[in-house]
Amino acid sequence: MAETSIIFSDVNERQGVFSRRVFLMGGVVAFGLFALTGRLAQLQLIEGGKYRRLSSANQFNYRLIPPPRGQILDRNGVVIAGNRPSFSVLVMRSQVKDIDETLDQIAYVLPQTLLRRRAILRDINQSRRFAPTAIATDLNWEDFAKVNLYASTIPGVDVSMDEVRVYHYGGAFSHVIGYVGKISDKDLKAETEAAGDEEQLDPILLHPGFRIGKQGIEKAFDKDLRGVAGARKIEVNATGNIIAEDSDGMRPATPGEDVTLTLDAEIQQRALEVFGEDSGGAVLMNIHTGEVLCMMSAPSFDPNLFVSGISSKAYGLLRDYERLPLLDKCIGSTFAPGSTFKVATALALLQAGVDPSERVVCSGSYRYGNTTFACHKRGGHGPQNVHDAIKNSCDVYFYHMCNRPGAGPDGIARTARALGMGHIFENFEISGQKKGTIPDREYKRTAFKNDPKWHLGETLSVAIGQGYVTTSALQLCTYIARIANGKKAVEPYLVKKIGSVEKVPFKDFKDLPFSREHLDIVRAGMVAVSNDVTGTAYRNSRLNLGNIEMAGKTGTAQVRSYKGVANRRNEGIPWKLRDHGLFVAFAPADAPKYAIAVIVQHGMGGSMFAAPKAREIMKLALIKDPEMQARIIQPMPIDPSLANAPDQELTSDAPPDTIDIPTPPANPQP
Known part of the structure; x- marks a missing residue:
C-alpha cells in the first residue's frame, strides 16, 4: 500500500489569485462609490434647487386669492357697484382620491350640499383638473365657521373668504352699468385667444369665485376693474391635509381700479x-x-340676480315679459x-x-x-x-x-x-x-x-x-x-x-x-x-x-x-x-x-x-x-294766463x- 502524500500548491500562485480578486472587487466598490458620490453631487449641487422646489411643492401649496373688483362710482363719489364679503367652500379635484367620499364628509357639515350633489359632480367633472370647484357659495357665518373647523381634515377641501359684487341701486343702473357673471366657455375661449395660448392664461380666470363683466360699464372696463390676483402659501402633510399657513409667503391681491362715471x-x-x-x-x-x-x-x-347665477325660471320670466326689461x-x-x-x-x-x-x-x-x-x-x-x-x-x-x-x-x-x-x-x-x-x-x-x-x-x-x-x-x-x-x-x-x-x-x-x-x-x-x-x-x-x-x-x-x-x-x-x-x-x-x-x-x-x-x-x-x-x-312770478x-x-x-x-x-x- 502506497503512502499517502500531501501536495502543496505554490503560495505565490494562490496569493496572486487572491490579489486579483481583491483588486477587481475593490475596483467595483470604488466605481460604485465614485458613481454614488457623483450622483449625490449632482443631486445636491447641480439639481439641488430643482428638488428643493419639488419638495417644497409637495409640502406647500399656493391658493389664489381673487382680487377685489374696482368700484363703480357716480359723479359725486357715491358707490353704485361695490363688493361685499362672501364665504365659499372649494374642492381641488387633483388632491382628491375619492370624490364621493369627500362629498359625504362635507355633507355631514353642510347637509344642504346633498340637494346639489348631482350639480356639484357635474361641475367637478367639467372643471379643469388643477382648477378648484365651488361646492357651496355665499354661506352664512355659522355654516362658514363649521366648515372652516373641519376643512383642514378633509383632503382637497378649502374654504374661501372672497368678495362678491353688489349693486346698491338695484335696477336704476342695470342697463348702463351692466352686471358680472361666471366665466362661460365662450368668455374663456376669447380670453385664451387674447393671451396667445392657454399657458399664458391668467389662472384667476379658472377660480370659481371670479366674475367677469357681461354688459355695460362692467364689460367695457372689465380689465381695469379686475385687479391682480394674490396667493396664500399653505403647508400640507403627505395626505394633502392643511397643517399650517405660511404668512411670510402670502402675496396680497391688488384691487381693481375704480371707475367714476358722469351719471348722477x-x-x-x-x-x-x-x-x-x-x-x-x-x-x-x-x-x-x-x-x-x-x-x-x-x-x-x-343685476344682483346675475352675480351668483340666475335660475332659468327667473331668467325666463324677465325674457318673456312683454315690456322687455332686459332690453x-x-x-x-x-x-x-x-x-x-x-x-x-x-x-x-x-x-x-x-x-x-x-x-x-x-x-x-x-x-x-x-x-x-x-x-x-x-x-x-x-x-x-x-x-x-x-x-x-x-x-x-x-x-x-x-x-x-x-x-x-x-x-x-x-x-x-x-x-x-x-x-x-x-x-x-x-x-x-x-x-x-x-x-x-x-x-x-x-x-x-x-x-x-x-x-x-x-x-x-x-x-x-x-x-x-x-x-x-x-x-x-x-x-x-x-x-x-x-x-x-x-x-x-x-x-x-x-x-x-x-x-x-x-x-x-x-x-x-x-x-x-x-x-x-x-x-x-x-x-x-x-x-x-x-x-x-x-x-x-x-x-x-x-x-x-x-x-x-x-x-x-x-x-x-x-x-x-x-x-x-x-x-x-x-x-x-x-x-x-x-x-x-x-x-x-x-x-x-x-x-x-x-x-x-x-x-x-x-x-x-x-x-x-x-x-x-x-x-x-x-x-x-x-x-x-x-x-x-x-320769487316766482305769477302767470295770469295759467288759469x-x-x-x-x-x-x-x-x-x-x-x-x-x-x-x-x-x-x-x-
Whole structure:
C-alpha cells in the first residue's frame, strides 16, 4: 500500500489569485462609490434647487386669492357697484382620491350640499383638473365657521373668504352699468385667444369665485376693474391635509381700479321712480361737455340676480315679459320720433331758404294726390308760420313745405344726421347702440329693391317723424343738445375717471353747419311749446323753478295704421298697439345747460305721458346744480294766463290717421 502524500500548491500562485480578486472587487466598490458620490453631487449641487422646489411643492401649496373688483362710482363719489364679503367652500379635484367620499364628509357639515350633489359632480367633472370647484357659495357665518373647523381634515377641501359684487341701486343702473357673471366657455375661449395660448392664461380666470363683466360699464372696463390676483402659501402633510399657513409667503391681491362715471345716482333713481310701471327710456346730458347725467331704461331688473347665477325660471320670466326689461331702451331700441322730429324738419326748411314768416293755412287736412292727410287738430290751426308750426305741432305746415327745393328727403336727412340722428357715437363707452334710420333717396334705393324710387308722398311721413324714420333716446338727447348748444356737434360720454386718472373727454367737437338765426327760430318755437299758453306741453312741462323755463317739443309716434279706424284714441286697446309718447327739451331756455329726451313706449301721448316725466327729471338736475340755485330761490312770478289755459287733448300731436306707416321701423327691436 502506497503512502499517502500531501501536495502543496505554490503560495505565490494562490496569493496572486487572491490579489486579483481583491483588486477587481475593490475596483467595483470604488466605481460604485465614485458613481454614488457623483450622483449625490449632482443631486445636491447641480439639481439641488430643482428638488428643493419639488419638495417644497409637495409640502406647500399656493391658493389664489381673487382680487377685489374696482368700484363703480357716480359723479359725486357715491358707490353704485361695490363688493361685499362672501364665504365659499372649494374642492381641488387633483388632491382628491375619492370624490364621493369627500362629498359625504362635507355633507355631514353642510347637509344642504346633498340637494346639489348631482350639480356639484357635474361641475367637478367639467372643471379643469388643477382648477378648484365651488361646492357651496355665499354661506352664512355659522355654516362658514363649521366648515372652516373641519376643512383642514378633509383632503382637497378649502374654504374661501372672497368678495362678491353688489349693486346698491338695484335696477336704476342695470342697463348702463351692466352686471358680472361666471366665466362661460365662450368668455374663456376669447380670453385664451387674447393671451396667445392657454399657458399664458391668467389662472384667476379658472377660480370659481371670479366674475367677469357681461354688459355695460362692467364689460367695457372689465380689465381695469379686475385687479391682480394674490396667493396664500399653505403647508400640507403627505395626505394633502392643511397643517399650517405660511404668512411670510402670502402675496396680497391688488384691487381693481375704480371707475367714476358722469351719471348722477339721485337723478338716475328719480328717473326710475317717475317711470313707475311704464316702459321706455330717459337720457339727460350737459349740452356743452356731453356728460350724460342720466341714462335710465324701464322697466328694469335687479343685476344682483346675475352675480351668483340666475335660475332659468327667473331668467325666463324677465325674457318673456312683454315690456322687455332686459332690453336697453336708451341705446338698444329705436323708435319713430314722431313730432319731436319736426324741429329738425323746420331747421332743414330754413336751411333750404324757406322764409320763416311764410304762412300756410291749416284747415285740418292736406290733400296730396288721391289721399287726404289729416292734421291732429281736426278743425285746423289756421295760418301757421314755422314758429307757430313748432309750437302747435301743426302737421299740415310740414306736409305743405317738406318737398320744397333744397329740402325733401335728402335735405331733411342731412340736417337730422348733422344733429346726431342715424349715428353711432364711436366715443361712447358701452356697446349695444342701434343706428336707427334716417331715410333719403339712397336709402330707398338700397333697402327696397322692388320699389327703389322715392315717392314725394313718402316725404310727408318723414317730415313729421314717421314712415321710415327711427332713432334712439340717446340720439334724440344729443339732437336736442346740439340745437341748444347752437355751435358745436357735442357727443355724449359716460366715464369721468379711471382710478385716479382723469379721462380727458373728447372736446374737439365739429362745428354745426347751421346759422345762428335759424337755430334761434327753432329754439324760440320750442320755448313756446312749453311756455306759451297754447303750446302743446304748456301744462305738463312748466318747471316752477323761479325764472327758469324749459323749452321742449312733444311727440306721439304711431305704432299701428289708423286707416279705416274711427277713433284714434288708445284707450281700451292692447298695450302693444298703443302709440309711443315722446318729449325732448332743454333748460334753462334762456341759457341752456341740460338737454333731455324721454320716450314712453306705448305711452300714447307726449304731452300727457312723457313731458311730466321729463319735467321731474330736469327739475332735480337743475336743483342740484349750484349755478342754478341762485335763480331758483328768486320769487316766482305769477302767470295770469295759467288759469285760462285750455286743456290739452290726450294725443294733441298724434300723427294723421290716413297715413299707412310701415310697421317694422315703428316698433323697437330687441
